[in-house]
Amino acid sequence: MEPRKKLSIICFSGDFDKLVAAFTLASGSAAVNYEVNIFFTFWGLNAIKKKKGRVFTGKGFLARFFGFLMGGIDNVPLSRLNFCNISPKLMNYMMRKRNVASLKELIDASIAVGVKLYTCEMSMQILGLTINDFIPEVNKEVLGVAKFMEISQGGDRIFI
Amino acid sequence: MATFNLDITKEHCPMTFVKTKIQLAKIAKDDILEVLVTEGEPLENIPKSSTEQGFEILGIENLHDNIYKIRIKK
Numbered sequence: 001m002e003p004r005k006k007l008s009i010i011c012f013s014g015d016f017d018k019l020v021a022a023f024t025l026a027s028g029s030a031a032v033n034y035e036v037n038i039f040f041t042f043w044g045l046n047a048i049k050k051k052k053g054r055v056f057t058g059k060g061f062l063a064r065f066f067g068f069l070m071g072g073i074d075n076v077p078l079s080r081l082n083f084c085n086i087s088p089k090l091m092n093y094m095m096r097k098r099n100v101a102s103l104k105e106l107i108d109a110s111i112a113v114g115v116k117l118y119t120c121e122m123s124m125q126i127l128g129l130t131i132n133d134f135i136p137e138v139n140k141e142v143l144g145v146a147k148f149m150e151i152s153q154g155g156d157r158i159f160i
Numbered sequence: 161m162a163t164f165n166l167d168i169t170k171e172h173c174p175m176t177f178v179k180t181k182i183q184l185a186k187i188a189k190d191d192i193l194e195v196l197v198t199e200g201e202p203l204e205n206i207p208k209s210s211t212e213q214g215f216e217i218l219g220i221e222n223l224h225d226n227i228y229k230i231r232i233k234k
Binding site: 024025027028030031032033098099100101105106109112113 | 170171172173174175177178180181182205208209212213
């Protein structure tokens with residue numbers, strides 16, 4: 001058995017299409033025997049929030065307001081041609097029609113094949129979020145840069 | 161020792177690899193998984209990644225046109 005190769009994705013974006021790219025790479029790589037880590041920071045955190053819609057999450061008025069504006073996985077916009085969030089729904093429809101996995105299916109697939117999900121300590125601090133605001137599959141260990149570099153050492157690192 | 165079947169001919173990347181990986185995780189050691197795949201990336205990479213994970217490729221058979229059967233022993 002060959003030693004496992006490693007891929008670590010820094011998921012900064014909270015855009016629908018970029019999240020599709022991140023979770024496609026993550027699930028596909030893990031399925032072909034890569035060790036895969038995703039480090040969610042800033043907008044990327046929206047993809048793994050427990051509450052999937054627009055709800056007031058976080059601590060403090062501004063954080064809760066931001067949390068509401070950003071929403072969760074149900075509200076992620078397309079990076080271009082978003083048209084008031086109509087485009088992600090159209091894109092999901094087209095993906096289903098062409099038998100391509102939806103964003104939610106890709107997230108589930110990533111979890112099923114053992115992709116490790118980590119959150120960024122600094123972004124959580126700014127947005128007033130705690131580890132309990134995220135889906136239970138997210139690793140309980142909240143990372144800073146040094147720990148992420150340690151975890152991702154020896155593998156490929158990509159920024160989305 | 162049992163034989164299991166998986167048809168991923170209608171699937172697209174990355175679900176071709178994901179479904180194979182999940183099915184391989186479900187079966188027991190020495191069980192055999194027969195995967196139906198189309199020509200191209202799945203045909204090239206499923207045998208490769210299965211071998212990397214320590215599984216044995218028992219054979220690859222062209223059934224018809226661009227449909228192949230890969231036999232993997234866990």
